[in-house]
Amino acid sequence: AQSVTQLDSQVPVFEEAPVELRCNYSSSVSVYLFWYVQYPNQGLQLLLKYLSGSTLVKGINGFEAEFNKSQTSFHLRKPSVHISDTAEYFCAVRVINAGNNRKLIWGLGTSLAVNP
Amino acid sequence: GAGVSQSPSNKVTEKGKDVELRCDPISGHTALYWYRQSLGQGLEFLIYFQGNSAPDKSGLPSDRFSAERTGGSVSTLTIQRTQQEDSAVYLCASSPPRYQETQYFGPGTRLLVL
Numbered sequence: 001a002q003s004v005t006q007l008d009s010q011v012p013v014f015e016e017a018p019v020e021l022r023c024n025y026s027s028s029v030s031v032y033l034f035w036y037v038q039y040p041n042q043g044l045q046l047l048l049k050y051l052s053g054s055t056l057v058k059g060i061n062g063f064e065a066e067f068n069k070s071q072t073s074f075h076l077r078k079p080s081v082h083i084s085d086t087a088e089y090f091c092a093v094r095v096i097n098a099g100n101n102r103k104l105i106w107g108l109g110t111s112l113a114v115n116p
Numbered sequence: 117g118a119g120v121s122q123s124p125s126n127k128v129t130e131k132g133k134d135v136e137l138r139c140d141p142i143s144g145h146t147a148l149y150w151y152r153q154s155l156g157q158g159l160e161f162l163i164y165f166q167g168n169s170a171p172d173k174s175g176l177p178s179d180r181f182s183a184e185r186t187g188g189s190v191s192t193l194t195i196q197r198t199q200q201e202d203s204a205v206y207l208c209a210s211s212p213p214r215y216q217e218t219q220y221f222g223p224g225t226r227l228l229v230l
Contacts, residue, residue, distance in 0.1 A: 032217050043120075044207065044221040051217060090159065094217060102147065102211075103172065104219065108158040 002027040006091050006107035014115050015083055021076040021110045023091030031093040033074040034104065035065055038088040047089070050074065061085065086114045118142065120222035122208050128228045129198055137193040137225045141210030148191050149211075149219060150183055154204040162206075165191065198229045 007022040025031065035047040048059025055067040065076045074091060088111050092104040121140045129135050141148050150162040161175040165185045176182070180198075185191040195202055205226050209219040 036221075043223040044209075046218055046220075049218065092159075102166070102217075103149065103161040103164055103175065104159075105161075106151075106159040108156070 002031065002093055002095060002105045004091050004093055004105055004107040006089075006110045008110050009108065010111045010113065012113045012115060013081055016080045018079050019077065019081050019085075019112065021089050021091075021112065023074045023076065023107060025072050025074065025091075025093045025105075027072070027093065027095065029095055031095055033065075033067060034092040034094070035059065035063070035074070035076050036090045036092060038090065038109075040087065044090065047076070081112075081114045083114050083116060085112060087112060120208055120210055120220055122206075122222040122225050124225060125223065126226045126228075128230065130230055131200060132197055134194065134196045135198055135227065137195075137206050137227070139191045139193070139208030139210075139222060141189065141191070141208070142212070142220055143189075144212060145210035145220070146188070146213045147211035147219075148185055149209045150191070150193050151207040151209065152204045153207055153224070159207065162193070195227075198227075200229050203227055203229045 003026045005024045013019050033050040036044045037047045038044050047063055048057050050057045050067045058064045063078050065074055067074050088109045090109045091107040094104050123138045146167045148165040152160045163183045164172040180196045183193045205224040207224045208222045211219050
């Protein structure tokens with residue numbers, strides 16, 4: 001069975017500092033990988049996704065993530081964070097070629113708190 | 117254009133009562149998903165509809181939970197005889213026919229069972 005582990009439940013960081021939010025998955029088959037963001041009192045929004053091709057994926061708001069197949073990781077990074085990046089970040093996977101089954105498997109989320 | 121909408125945004129009910137949660141997907145989206153987001157437990161898949169195919173109900177936690185999708189558009193999630201552990205945010209998402217790997221989420225319905 002597939003699972004997603006977000007290694008940090010909370011990440012406090014100062015404004016303009018770099019940040020990395022870690023995500024590891026377990027799957028015996030190929031997967032698609034996603035990062036979603038949930039700003040306070042808002043719905044989930046797609047940040048970026050890896051489907052195929054280049055392992056470095058760029059998303060919205062200056063975020064990027066790198067797919068590492070050998071380490072089964074998909075860590076999210078931003079070189080300089082802003083106060084407005086304060087939010088909950090979710091990593092998710094979907095098994096490729098799973099027939100009609102397109103459900104996402106989710107991590108528990110990482111709460112990013114950007115302090116001035 | 118309009119995104120996924122859900123109603124009500126908040127629902128407070130008494131234990132044992134039935135509730136209905138509604139989801140209006142983005143127009144033209146053929147896939148629709150329901151998830152449950154509980155505090156400290158992340159998102160939990162409940163059910164998935166794809167066009168006219170039989171829904172994937174593998175995530176429904178008990179037979180008190182059911183969902184239907186009428187006319188390939190609006191969906192209703194029904195919880196019968198609600199329990200306190202049903203309290204959570206219920207999220208709906210939809211996907212377009214061409215880019216089904218991307219799910220667009222609604223704002224959710226926050227359910228509180230007293």
